[in-house]
Amino acid sequence: MHESILVYRRFRYLKWALLLTIISLAVYAYHAPVEPPNGGTWLGYTLGTISALLIFWLAWLGIKKRSYRAGTVKLEDWLSAHVYLGLALIFVATLHAGFQFGWNVHTLAYTLMMLVILSGVFGLYVYVRYPRLMTENRRGATLGSLFSEIAELDHECIEVGAQLTDEVRDVVLYASEKTSIGGSVWRQLTGTDPEYATQTALVKLRELARGLPTSQAKSGRQLLTLLSRKSELVQRARADVQYKAMMDIWLYVHVPLTFALMIALITHIISVFFYW
């Protein structure tokens, strides 16, 4: 049975992460340096070392999970640990900084880390929520089969439309030629389209259908049915693309920022010891 990575092994990694967080908080509360809390006290160095090792380890997981070579540790283990220990970093790294922030490479590394975590949280959210939305929206179909169905409907519409007036035919051809699914990053993420060609055509056709002679009324009604069905499928295809985009987009933030974070982190470490 499918077990969410969140409850994996009865929250084993949540417990680890909580333990790490609570110990960090407790030592921080107990710790009373003669100077303001900062990354340069013994606790600062300790929490900083833990944070840095965690960051590199969690990033390594990104590579690890892409390799199909089965290791001794299951993917679910890695992923569950990644989520919970990543969240624990919010506390450990903040305490490492001693709440000292500024316009410098040190806070840059911290900010990048927080953005990586935030994008990860978003990724977790879409992974928990979107597959169900996607399944509901697809109703057993795939994006490919939706596309085929839309194309078939287009074909039928054109055939029926050819029997009707030129205006009706124009509308049908417009709906066929101008309908697009997805597109730019923004269109994919928002599920929008600048033209909404099929819907526009449908509205136009409803108007035209009223003016059709009785002999063509039946074909007109048939065309309306076909186009309505197509419009619905187009919207579902757009929603499918949107869900997929939402499930993908966070990685376009998470991964590049992780690399930037690692460079900033190395820079942070080098700089503090360079100017010791």
Place this chain on the structure above:
Amino acid sequence: MRVRFSHITRKAKGGIAYRDEDIDSDTVRFGRSTDNEVHLADPRVNLQQASLSTRTGGVFVEAAGNAQIRHNGAPKVSTVLAVGDTIGLGPYDLVIAETPEDFDLAVTLEFVRPPGDELEVLKSHSVTSLVNTGLSKRGMSWALSLVVLVLFLALPIVGFVWPAVNDATSGIVRLDASWDSGELSGAHKFFGDDCRACHQTAFNQVADNSCLTCHAKVEGHAHRDLKVTELEQERCAHCHKEHNANDAIVITAQSFCADCHADLKGTTASTKLLDVRDFGEDHPEFRPTIAKDPVLAVMQRVALSDKEALSEQSNLKYPHDKHLVEKGVRGPEGIEKLTCASCHALERGGAGLLPVDMETHCSRCHQLRFEPDRAVPHGDYEEAGRVIREYYAQKALIGDFGGDTSSKLRRRPGKPVTQEELKQALEWAEAKSKKTAEIVFGFSLCKQCHIVTPPKNDDDIWRVAKPLIVDRWMPKGNFVHASHESINCVDCHEQAPKSKTSADVILPDINSCRQCHGGENVSDKVPSTCTMCHVFHRPELGPMRPDGGKMATKIGN
């Protein structure tokens, strides 16, 4: 009009099939509608697309309604036809051929633009994955990483290795500004743009000689012969933490001192200092340094709790109680009420009190006159005795014996003084001086405040013991009177109005301070750490780093 249509169909294998159709009609119409002479079934063709007709000048083609036709590729509404012309009707091309006999026109008609596959059209208009939008994780990763690497790692290092680069950019941007780990303390900000002022060598902790450039005179903490290794080997920066604004450049935390002073014998076995952890909870009773022998200047630290030993030998008698009586004292202008401020004034800066001075504070009431027209000077007992003797000798010599008329030397004018007369006068003066000195020194004036010694024989004089007044009873505690101005003097110095003798050390004990002051962590009193009263670098000791910081080369925190 008789027209021959040759319908051309190209086969998959490359062959061409012709099918001729002859139409005889005044007007030959093309369109999707089946009532046209030439039925063009493709849905892209209008119901009525175009027509051919003969007019003056030849055969014309004409677009029907709003339909579009193309004449050799150019959109036209109507045009005359010539052999070789191509007329585009939707997806069909009509090419004018040589006209055979018995015909008005011959054309070939070919379906040249088949409709796109609806699925392909839809796919070509759609982008259904972010991968195909141009977004690239790899590209963005490289770009961001390189920006961080160059701006925040490479440039600062370049500026450090080649200072000329730093100098060249100094007016525009500080290359290593992004490495600042926090705000500098106020005193160091003026050279804060130059990281290398302190960080002289890469990957080495800030060495003492950076600090000693300005702070060479900073004094030590413990006597050097105590050989406290920690004090001699730790770097200045071990205690003075920069980049925390003004919060840590001078450490005030109690634990900083208590680390050693909670068990000082542990680090310095020979110490005479008492252990201390917290002002409110664990601090020895005050041990003022009091005078024990004012002549030999012997000073001794005595705890306020040691009531027997707590007696100062200052050679001065000053009963506070007689001066601070409620009803007042007799002054030159009548009864006046004295307060602490009558004699004690804050020194400039407010830390201590100005010395009490005979001339300023005492002499208005305590005049040193022994005759209505003559006073002894203060501060020099030999001179005081001389003044008395000279006064009476002079009186005797001018024949003025004061009020002693019975023995007044009488002589006639113009007649010299006889030896007998002189002898009488000097004997009188001698006796008068001696008597007066007894009164002045031993009874009415000097003895009031001082320890006096009568002459041991006839050749000796009256002596006044030199007093020793301690300026600060607690030289290691920087108590600031000015900070406590809102409190009455006697709230702390309770004994003052009752004190009968200068032997009293009228100093408040630690519990008096603890009414308001507690240790660092108190919540209901003034949190007071060690540095509120004590200094680390003690002015009475020599420089902390007499060797210019060479000893402090130990690397480590």
